[in-house]
Amino acid sequence: MKVLTLSTYPIAxxxxxxxxxxxxxxxxxxxxxxQTQSVGVLGNSMYPVEDGFIACPAHHDLARYxxxxxxxxxxxxxxxxxxxGRFFAQLASEIxxxxxxxxxxxxxxxxxxxxxxxxxxxxxxxxxxxxxxIEHQLKxxxxxxxxxxxxxxxxxxxxxxxxxxxxxxxxxxxATSTHDADWLRRVGARQIILAPxxxxxxxxxxxxxxxxxxxxxHRKCALYCASAHPPNVVGFFDIxxxxxxxxxxxxxxxxxxxxxxxxxxxxxxxxxxGLRRRYISTGEVSESCLQGLFEVSHAVVLPITYGEGTxxxxxxxxxxxxxxxxxxxSMRGFEQFIEAQGVHICADPDSFRRVIxxxxxxxxxxxxxxxxxxxxxxxxxNTLKPLIQHIGxxx
Numbered sequence: 001m002k003v004l005t006l007s008t009y010p011i012a013x014x015x016x017x018x019x020x021x022x023x024x025x026x027x028x029x030x031x032x033x034x035q036t037q038s039v040g041v042l043g044n045s046m047y048p049v050e051d052g053f054i055a056c057p058a059h060h061d062l063a064r065y066x067x068x069x070x071x072x073x074x075x076x077x078x079x080x081x082x083x084x085g086r087f088f089a090q091l092a093s094e095i096x097x098x099x100x101x102x103x104x105x106x107x108x109x110x111x112x113x114x115x116x117x118x119x120x121x122x123x124x125x126x127x128x129x130x131x132x133x134i135e136h137q138l139k140x141x142x143x144x145x146x147x148x149x150x151x152x153x154x155x156x157x158x159x160x161x162x163x164x165x166x167x168x169x170x171x172x173x174x175a176t177s178t179h180d181a182d183w184l185r186r187v188g189a190r191q192i193i194l195a196p197x198x199x200x201x202x203x204x205x206x207x208x209x210x211x212x213x214x215x216x217x218h219r220k221c222a223l224y225c226a227s228a229h230p231p232n233v234v235g236f237f238d239i240x241x242x243x244x245x246x247x248x249x250x251x252x253x254x255x256x257x258x259x260x261x262x263x264x265x266x267x268x269x270x271x272x273x274g275l276r277r278r279y280i281s282t283g284e285v286s287e288s289c290l291q292g293l294f295e296v297s298h299a300v301v302l303p304i305t306y307g308e309g310t311x312x313x314x315x316x317x318x319x320x321x322x323x324x325x326x327x328x329x330s331m332r333g334f335e336q337f338i339e340a341q342g343v344h345i346c347a348d349p350d351s352f353r354r355v356i357x358x359x360x361x362x363x364x365x366x367x368x369x370x371x372x373x374x375x376x377x378x379x380x381x382n383t384l385k386p387l388i389q390h391i392g393x394x395x
Contacts, residue, residue: 004099008043010050016227017312078108105130107166129170134308136160177333198383199315208292221252223297226259239303246353299323302330
């Protein structure tokens, strides 16, 4: 089968969770014998150029659809490429062969996929909607912090219409959690597949451990690995905004990924007592260094306080085999591990910090063999199996 994936981000060199998820979906399609091409629009001018992706549209093009496209670029791009003939033709020209299936990851390019499929009159094209979040709720929360409730509510309405169109119009919708699957069902999705986020098997190298120890100075530390996606930064301050006394003076809180600089540059950073002394921001690091950080960390923290979908970093934290201190939101989609060995769930900031103190004083976690085997369900080969099986049954 010929499968086309559509997205507003490239996947050759993934940095954030959405890129990692789609890259692994594409790899799973190919491993199952499907011919796959990835096409889309670069939703940010900072993304690297990639074959199959057209450049990020100019601000004035996006502003034709919404007065201020800031934080609504993905929605505006979707409107542009389906309604503007020039942009539609430009994106369509990137598609080499007429696909049998179009997999639209997130709802933004769904209308384009529908228009493209409709013009393939001599070929039946199915469309699958890959739902990573309940997007309108996430947008409303993010935008309210920048523009206030009225503007956020209007933006959420536009996004709601976009994702409901995708949910109802797709032949199949793919959710990452039962919570999101229930929402898709309520708004009228015809057929729903559940394929949670997962993790890759990565080898820890001596070089990676050396790099990690150079960063933390061989201190005991807790690791938070996240992108600069607004919920990751908001969650950090929701949990640690009143202090980091849960870490002893010789311990460190390490934030890896682009969330690190974003947290450090936030106006709230220096208001948090003791944070600057205990905080280490690595920025984006190599895969080997990241694995080294997981290896040398005593604990992994997941201070996610809002958002839908599932958190790819939760799968990585569970797979790492370290103590995990998490919020209920961060465990969405991974409920089977809520009472797992070494996993601590805290619903409020005070208990989160208290548990961190207890965990940091405890011995390093050693998973039992049975627990390690149980966590193999987190591997992408297993989490994506329902999706691959479904595609294999299409004719």
